[in-house]
Amino acid sequence: xxxxxxxxxxxxxxxxxxxxxxxxxxxxxxxxxxxxxxxxxxxxxxxxxxxxxxxxxxxxxxxxxxxxxxxxxxxxxxxxxxxxxxxxxxxxxxxxxxxxxxxxxxxxxxxxxxxxxxxxxxxxxxxxxxxxxxxxxxxxxxxxxxxxxxxxxxxxxxxxxxxxxxxxxxxxxxxxxxxxxxxxxxxxxxxxxxxxxxxxxxxxxxxxxxxxxxxxxxxxxxxxxxxxxxxxxxxxxxxxxx
Ligand code: G3P
Ligand code: MG
Numbered sequence: 001x002x003x004x005x006x007x008x009x010x011x012x013x014x015x016x017x018x019x020x021x022x023x024x025x026x027x028x029x030x031x032x033x034x035x036x037x038x039x040x041x042x043x044x045x046x047x048x049x050x051x052x053x054x055x056x057x058x059x060x061x062x063x064x065x066x067x068x069x070x071x072x073x074x075x076x077x078x079x080x081x082x083x084x085x086x087x088x089x090x091x092x093x094x095x096x097x098x099x100x101x102x103x104x105x106x107x108x109x110x111x112x113x114x115x116x117x118x119x120x121x122x123x124x125x126x127x128x129x130x131x132x133x134x135x136x137x138x139x140x141x142x143x144x145x146x147x148x149x150x151x152x153x154x155x156x157x158x159x160x161x162x163x164x165x166x167x168x169x170x171x172x173x174x175x176x177x178x179x180x181x182x183x184x185x186x187x188x189x190x191x192x193x194x195x196x197x198x199x200x201x202x203x204x205x206x207x208x209x210x211x212x213x214x215x216x217x218x219x220x221x222x223x224x225x226x227x228x229x230x231x232x233x234x235x236x237x238x239x240x241x242x
Pocket of ligand 1: 006033035048108139161183207227
């Protein structure tokens with residue numbers, strides 16, 4: 001079972017920062033999950049919320065700030081500023097760093113609340129610029145973004161994200177629309193949905209697996225990957241360290 005650090009090692013470090021990504025790699029993760037959106041000047045940045053209010057010392061929507069303005073904000077605030085100033089990373093910066101590591105990056109296109117013009121194209125351009133095509137999985141709750149990326153880059157796998165929904169026939173859905181992975185919510189995933197994915201040979205990456213009970217259940221069900229805030233603890237568990 002593969003371990004993906006959710007927004008990096010976000011259980012211990014400020015989410016979606018280079019520090020959280022570096023710590024996830026140090027903890028022995030197989031992959032990193034991160035979220036992307038577009039700034040006012042069309043740069044791809046790594047942030048979860050559509051506004052900077054929760055994670056930084058600033059306020060307002062990402063789409064109304066330039067990259068330079070975003071760079072002045074402290075994304076370390078989300079962990080009580082215990083790690084000092086942590087800037088919002090651009091996807092360019094991240095790709096330039098991750099290219100030297102043998103890990104998978106699950107890039108979640110955040111287009112469910114606000115549909116950014118060109119976000120899929122710009123994200124793909126960066127993945128190609130850094131030759132990361134074989135180490136990336138795209139995903140989105142907005143399946144229009146998934147379909148767009150399947151069309152633009154058939155060589156790069158995609159995952160269909162769902163939230164609080166036991167999608168009745170997910171394996172069939174993914175197979176029918178040529179989506180390579182199913183990314184369901186751990187809270188509502190059922191054995192029958194897992195069986196359906198098996199039937200259609202669709203691997204599952206489940207989010208967010210943060211308790212030992214859930215991790216054990218995922219292992220029992222033969223899940224392919226878990227997306228977790230605690231990649232270090234998951235790694236120790238899977239090595240028999242608990
Ligand atoms: O991609 C898995 C997970 O990150 C989806 O939910 O809200 O944490 O981006 P969210
Ligand atoms: Mg995400």
